[in-house]
Amino acid sequence: MAAVTELSFLLFALINNIHAQERIFVKKEGDSYTFNLPNNTDSCLISRSVGEEKLVLWNTSDLWSNSSSVPEHLKQRLVSSVKTSSYTILDLTHSDSGPYREECWTEGNVTHDNNFTITVCTSIGGTAIDERLGGTVDLPCEGAADNLDVQWLKQDSRYEQETWSRVFGDKTTSVMDNVRGRYQVVTNTSALRVSNVTGTDFTDYRCLVMHQQQCVSSHPVGLELQVEVIYHSVGETAVLPCTITDSTDEQPPRWSNLFSSDLGQLNQTVPSVDQNYSLVFSSLMLNHSGLYYCFTSMRYQRYQLFVCPKFGPPAVELFSEGEEVTLRCTDRREDMWHVWFIKSNRTEGRIITVESDQSMSRVSWYDNNGSLVISNISAGDAGEYWCVVYDPYDQCVSTERTVLVYMEPFGIYSTSFKKLEKV
Structure with missing residues (x-):
């Protein structure tokens, strides 16, 4: 019978090791780690592997006896809770790092078997x-x-x-x-x-x-x-797609904004959610500007919606390779702040801020006069540039748009520039 029990245990451990992905707990020096063992077991054994050697740390049935296997340095840092069958190691050090194993028995049968690794590090800011x-x-x-x-x-x-x-x-x-x-x-x-x-x-x-x-x-x-920027003017229709549906979720995706999960609290025109879980604004108002989240239990999607007064027609500037181009935000005032946005072939038609586009290392943004300077310009810089001005309450006051068009030698417009449609 003992041989059968031992064989069952070996098969159980083998199957567990094959299918279980390694679990790692990363702890900072001086932190603690708690072993949460199941209740109603006869005894549990905690061990740690050091190289090929298996070091038995303690057996819960004789934890505090004189003959206990708990090392003295560990016994001084060990705290137990009889009510919850938990055991905590305090003041972790690098020497506590390694693979651990929990084994528990009830009436001679293995009822709990858990393998994991504790790694003790010096944490650095993330x-x-x-x-x-x-x-x-x-x-x-x-x-x-x-x-x-x-x-x-x-x-x-x-x-x-x-x-x-x-x-x-x-x-x-x-x-x-x-x-x-x-x-x-x-x-x-x-x-x-x-x-x-x-x-x-x-x-x-x-x-x-x-x-x-x-x-x-x-x-x-x-x-x-990444926050997806959606840019519109008053009165237009906006659709914020939700593409994170997951068949494992019991509930469909939900929408919220930065301040409330009740989108009905928004004044005037209330957005609706269509059959594809997209958030639809039929007639945008200035107060619809904000950060919106579509989320499930494990995933989320973020949109930054900017609603501004009616757009005027964009200005058009031609440039040649290697030139320096300066764009100015003329509506900027002392009590206002502004942001530069880009929409181009290089950004795949997405709207992004100048400061978030790491590929534009040749761009300088001067906050004191509202200018944007692009040095050593190339065909890839063609696109639509927007200066958006905000009041102290973060509401869009105005928008200035400039379309940069690359001009090849001999005055022929670049065939690589795709005309940008109105947002």
């Missing part, structure tokens, strides 16, 4: 990066520097406690089926390159800088869905 669906983005590993021994982790949202999964089994092979081929580590920077970004990529990541299997520092990076 950063957040915006990207759009379908784009490509490099998540920086700021602490890598000359040390290219890094591990990339991705937050696993299936668990309530902050849990991480390893993105790569090594530096090149992804262990996540849904991202295989889309995630790569950039050789000279150790950045994580995410290609063809999908909704499931928008979460938190961590770059662990390692030295001889010990975590030197942890650098959190949040990948967030």
